[in-house]
Amino acid sequence: MSEIRIENISKNYGKVQAVKNVSFSVKSGELFGLIGPDGAGKSSLIRIITSLLLPDSGNIQLGEYDVVKDYKIIRRLIGYMPGKFSLYQDLTVKENLEFFATVFGSSIEENYDLIKDIYHQIEPFKNRRAGKLSGGMKQKLALSCALIHKPEFLILDEPTTGVDAVSRAEFWDMLDRLKSKGISILASTPYMDEAMRCDRIALMQKGEILGTNKPSEISKMIQHDMFGVRADDMYKLKQFLSKCIDVDAVNLFGQEIHISLKTGINETSIREKLALQGFSNLEFRQIEAEIEDVFIHLMTRQAKEVKNDQ
Amino acid sequence: MLPFIFLLPLIQTLILVYAASFDMKEIRLLIIDKDQSTESRNLQQKFIASPFFVTEIRHEASNAQDVIISGEKHAILYIPKDFEKSQKRQESTELQLLIDAVNQQAAGLINAYTNNILRDYSGNLKLEQGLISEKNLSPINVQKRYWYNSSLNYKHFMLPGILVILVTIIGTFLTALNIVREREIGTMEQINVTPIKKWQFMLGKLTPFLIIALFDLSLGLLVGVILFQLPIVGSLVSLFVFALVYLIAAVAMGLLIANEAKTQQQVMFTVFFFFVLFVLMSGIFTPVESMPQWAQAFNHLNPLYYFMRAIRMILLKGSDLGDVVPELISLGILGTVMFGVAVFRYRKLS
Numbered sequence: 118m119s120e121i122r123i124e125n126i127s128k129n130y131g132k133v134q135a136v137k138n139v140s141f142s143v144k145s146g147e148l149f150g151l152i153g154p155d156g157a158g159k160s161s162l163i164r165i166i167t168s169l170l171l172p173d174s175g176n177i178q179l180g181e182y183d184v185v186k187d188y189k190i191i192r193r194l195i196g197y198m199p200g201k202f203s204l205y206q207d208l209t210v211k212e213n214l215e216f217f218a219t220v221f222g223s224s225i226e227e228n229y230d231l232i233k234d235i236y237h238q239i240e241p242f243k244n245r246r247a248g249k250l251s252g253g254m255k256q257k258l259a260l261s262c263a264l265i266h267k268p269e270f271l272i273l274d275e276p277t278t279g280v281d282a283v284s285r286a287e288f289w290d291m292l293d294r295l296k297s298k299g300i301s302i303l304a305s306t307p308y309m310d311e312a313m314r315c316d317r318i319a320l321m322q323k324g325e326i327l328g329t330n331k332p333s334e335i336s337k338m339i340q341h342d343m344f345g346v347r348a349d350d351m352y353k354l355k356q357f358l359s360k361c362i363d364v365d366a367v368n369l370f371g372q373e374i375h376i377s378l379k380t381g382i383n384e385t386s387i388r389e390k391l392a393l394q395g396f397s398n399l400e401f402r403q404i405e406a407e408i409e410d411v412f413i414h415l416m417t418r419q420a421k422e423v424k425n426d427q
Numbered sequence: 428m429l430p431f432i433f434l435l436p437l438i439q440t441l442i443l444v445y446a447a448s449f450d451m452k453e454i455r456l457l458i459i460d461k462d463q464s465t466e467s468r469n470l471q472q473k474f475i476a477s478p479f480f481v482t483e484i485r486h487e488a489s490n491a492q493d494v495i496i497s498g499e500k501h502a503i504l505y506i507p508k509d510f511e512k513s514q515k516r517q518e519s520t521e522l523q524l525l526i527d528a529v530n531q532q533a534a535g536l537i538n539a540y541t542n543n544i545l546r547d548y549s550g551n552l553k554l555e556q557g558l559i560s561e562k563n564l565s566p567i568n569v570q571k572r573y574w575y576n577s578s579l580n581y582k583h584f585m586l587p588g589i590l591v592i593l594v595t596i597i598g599t600f601l602t603a604l605n606i607v608r609e610r611e612i613g614t615m616e617q618i619n620v621t622p623i624k625k626w627q628f629m630l631g632k633l634t635p636f637l638i639i640a641l642f643d644l645s646l647g648l649l650v651g652v653i654l655f656q657l658p659i660v661g662s663l664v665s666l667f668v669f670a671l672v673y674l675i676a677a678v679a680m681g682l683l684i685a686n687e688a689k690t691q692q693q694v695m696f697t698v699f700f701f702f703v704l705f706v707l708m709s710g711i712f713t714p715v716e717s718m719p720q721w722a723q724a725f726n727h728l729n730p731l732y733y734f735m736r737a738i739r740m741i742l743l744k745g746s747d748l749g750d751v752v753p754e755l756i757s758l759g760i761l762g763t764v765m766f767g768v769a770v771f772r773y774r775k776l777s
Binding site for chain 2: 195
């Protein structure tokens with residue numbers, strides 16, 4: 118039973134509500150992604166899950182243990198990789214690993230199997246100081262250190278921030294392999310493309326969870342049809358669409374503008390309106406919503422709800 | 428960092444012991460001699476011969492004050508006309524002494540030195556005039572002996588005090604900085620999620636600084652013995668036992684500050700505040716006994732006070748541990764309480 122259950126967690130810093138009544142669960146042996154922009158409250162939530170921060174209300178269970186009450190046991194069960202590189206920069210790679218193994222009353226040899234794949238890649242530099250490693254290598258070392266005591270839960274706060282694209286892909290491969298060994302993994306990331314690597318994801322914004330689903334199912338969270346529009350004058354086009362009352366959400370996506378229409382509005386009416394504006398080289402096509410579209414859509418809805426509440 | 432920890436104390440000892448001296452030398456004195464007689468020249472000679480004065484003689488009084496205002500001279504001695512004449516008539520004579528008293532301590536010393544020379548001079552004068560016999564030069568003859576520092580060597584008094592400051596900087600300041608730095612760079616967060624116990628973490632933090640501080644103390648003593656002929660009258664074992672107890676208190680103080688401060692900047696400011704307060708009240712320059720009652724009461728909470736007292740007693744007076752038991756117990760209690768509070772206040776949370 119390595120399930121993480123998060124129920125009604127809230128946390129305030131003074132007047133700022135960092136986490137608002139958040140609930141979701143990570144199943145045993147699942148790779149779960151917490152997706153959201155900077156400042157969404159991901160790090161605060163992760164600190165609460167790792168027992169570093171006390172929640173104002175709500176409770177979290179890791180397996181059968183409560184994060185607040187059984188924090189001493191919890192700390193043995195979790196491997197945590199903070200968002201900032203947090204190993205001793207003036208210790209060598211090997212010394213860092215030995216240190217964290219010793220702190221957990223373990224040794225490198227004892228759990229070498231688990232970290233072998235990862236540590237193997239940085240072993241040639243084992244006598245180099247951690248501060249002198251490249252971003253990708255630091256990340257591998259941090260992951261090794263988080264795993265050295267064979268945790269049941271692996272919790273990663275933006276593990277790929279500041280790491281190059283190749284290392285990022287490698288990193289998610291490693292997480293896949295760890296998952297296959299039965300470790301439940303919760304990782305936060307601001308990158309939408311990484312969401313596809315997760316079994317399930319939760320979208321987080323302004324302290325709230327907007328939705329939880331499989332990445333492949335996430336497009337179904339938008340009931341409305343999505344369209345991609347482009348024209349020569351993209352700026353004017355975007356301005357027009359933003360003001361147009363028929364359009365629900367507008368998102369500039371690469372070469373196109375993605376829009377969703379309000380309920381009851383059909384494709385023909387918006388096409389006619391665009392035609393009247395006389396945009397040159399106008400293209401209009403129906404598309405499958407991507408995670409980013411869903412995110413923007415849900416964010417817009419959240420913002421409107423807040424407005425209505427007030 | 429390590430070379431700094433060992434080199435800076437050495438430099439500090441060398442500079443401060445020489446610089447932080449109360450001995451006044453080279454007092455710049457202007458003598459205005461309006462009399463220009465044999466007697467006035469005799470008096471001038473006394474000042475010229477003294478190792479404490481650098482004397483200049485003038486015969487005109489005009490603009491004399493300017494030399495004090497401009498800081499060119501520390502003092503002016505005014506010898507009036509008829510100085511010799513009134514002495515011959517055995518009348519009393521008045522001299523005027525002007526002293527720059529911006530630094531009141533220095534002014535006091537200048538006054539004392541000048542009076543010594545004048546007393547000596549007038550004693551000889553009476554002797555020459557046959558007014559008194561050598562036996563009755565002074566009605567009461569005091570035979571002085573200064574105990575524990577017979578030559579009144581100021582360096583022997585200052586050096587132990589500077590060593591106390593030194594080990595405090597390492598024990599308190601470096602410990603506090605080190606812990607807050609871990610908080611700043613984030614290693615603390617990684618440590619906090621491990622099952623490590625609070626006291627284990629703190630013990631690990633303070634041990635290196637304890638050892639470095641004791642090493643620096645030894646180094647300082649060695650420098651003192653070689654360069655300043657510091658007498659080590661008492662036992663070194665007593666000194667190091669006391670130093671160890673003191674350092675536990677000093678390190679605990681660092682831990683306390685580190686618990687409350689969030690950044691290294693805050694640490695520096697807080698340490699500086701307590702440091703200046705504790706050092707000046709510890710009796711490093713001025714005797715604690717002459718401080719007001721409330722200050723003396725406050726000193727019971729000042730770890731530096733106990734060590735400042737004990738190190739001088741052990742090094743200069745030859746006291747052993749038995750003689751400093753009250754200080755040792757008070758310091759021990761203070762250290763234990765501070766360390767306990769530090770461990771209690773420390774939270775393994777971010």
